[in-house]
Amino acid sequence: MQGQAPCQRRRRVAVVGSPHSAAVCDRLPCNPGRSSHVHQLVAAYGLLDLDHVCALDPVPATADDLETFHSPDYVEFLLAVEGMDASDPDVHSQIADYGLQDDCHVFAGLAQYVTTVAGGSMTAARALCAGDADVAVHWDGGRHHALKDTAQGFCHVNDAVLAVLVLRTRFSRVLYIDLDVHHGDGVESAFAASPSVLTLSFHRHELGFFPGTGSLSDIGQGKGTHYALNVPFTQGLAGPLFAATAIPLIRRAIAVFDPLTIVVQCGADGITGDPLGGCNIDLDSYTRVVGDILDAARPTLLLGGGGYVSTTAARLWSACTAVAAGVDLANDLPDHELLAAYGPVYQLRLDPGNMADTNTRNDHLARSVSSVMASLDVIHGQRSRSARSQ
Numbered sequence: 242m243q244g245q246a247p248c249q250r251r252r253r254v255a256v257v258g259s260p261h262s263a264a265v266c267d268r269l270p271c272n273p274g275r276s277s278h279v280h281q282l283v284a285a286y287g288l289l290d291l292d293h294v295c296a297l298d299p300v301p302a303t304a305d306d307l308e309t310f311h312s313p314d315y316v317e318f319l320l321a322v323e324g325m326d327a328s329d330p331d332v333h334s335q336i337a338d339y340g341l342q343d344d345c346h347v348f349a350g351l352a353q354y355v356t357t358v359a360g361g362s363m364t365a366a367r368a369l370c371a372g373d374a375d376v377a378v379h380w381d382g383g384r385h386h387a388l389k390d391t392a393q394g395f396c397h398v399n400d401a402v403l404a405v406l407v408l409r410t411r412f413s414r415v416l417y418i419d420l421d422v423h424h425g426d427g428v429e430s431a432f433a434a435s436p437s438v439l440t441l442s443f444h445r446h447e448l449g450f451f452p453g454t455g456s457l458s459d460i461g462q463g464k465g466t467h468y469a470l471n472v473p474f475t476q477g478l479a480g481p482l483f484a485a486t487a488i489p490l491i492r493r494a495i496a497v498f499d500p501l502t503i504v505v506q507c508g509a510d511g512i513t514g515d516p517l518g519g520c521n522i523d524l525d526s527y528t529r530v531v532g533d534i535l536d537a538a539r540p541t542l543l544l545g546g547g548g549y550v551s552t553t554a555a556r557l558w559s560a561c562t563a564v565a566a567g568v569d570l571a572n573d574l575p576d577h578e579l580l581a582a583y584g585p586v587y588q589l590r591l592d593p594g595n596m597a598d599t600n601t602r603n604d605h606l607a608r609s610v611s612s613v614m615a616s617l618d619v620i621h622g623q624r625s626r627s628a629r630s631q
Contacts, residue, residue, distance in 0.1 A: 421508025424455030446473030480526025509548025
């Protein structure tokens, strides 16, 4: 850590996680060992030693907690399926019905993983509700694809929705921003009819790219029409264009919607080199977006998400933690137990390479920006009329 960046007031930051929760989250088959990489690098940089940063142990979610969003039948089966005989036809049928196969298959420690991940995000949200932190961080969270009664997209539980519901007990308007390269479909669908939660997702949207939702025509429904905003882009999106697109839209969303709290899903799969993302975003551009959101000075929850190179996710989320704490990180990685995994270049920043950005050769982003701005104009008109009538 190089030192504290100048600022008028240091944000109080709560980082949710523990060695025990990291060991639990390391078991997720799509991200083996990732949690330990993240938490060890954050600690190695000395971020947890700052007097305005505290570590919080995640309080495991109960079945009742999970059922604030997920259906009781799904929760009961999800927490018990490890002990069932998968060769039993009835059990096998339920496994398929609930999506607990393929990318969301049952694994040893599933129930503990689900309650830890969900509980961690809810713990972070409660810290914001209590006023104990200005920014709460849970890098093991951000599992944004799971539906009410279906696992999908490496997500057995939707901790992001559960966290938003906790925040709604204190804050009447929540802005949810999704920076994962995959559309935040589970969160959007959960709040598609609500004008109290504005979802804004930046994601790759092309034929055959998961999950296939989040087109410009997806704008919410009923009272929530125009409160589900999507910014689809195509393969190869580079960092400067990502930041130049995201920052003005997010600023406008904050100005129009005036959220009382903000949730940011900081998926790392859009960072250069991710095997599933197909994009080319650099750390500095990404953290510039996160820093601009934090400058809005609203109670903010930062969640993890996708990211299928563990060392890249650790780099990004350490950098985001530093932005929240108002400090700069040295580019040379600090010595710690897992340092060897970062070789042969033991540095924070990665070379973005020369991937072609297809967004410079089409009008996808321009149309996305126009569409989102139009919806925000509608929201602005609604809120202006509501204010005049009071």
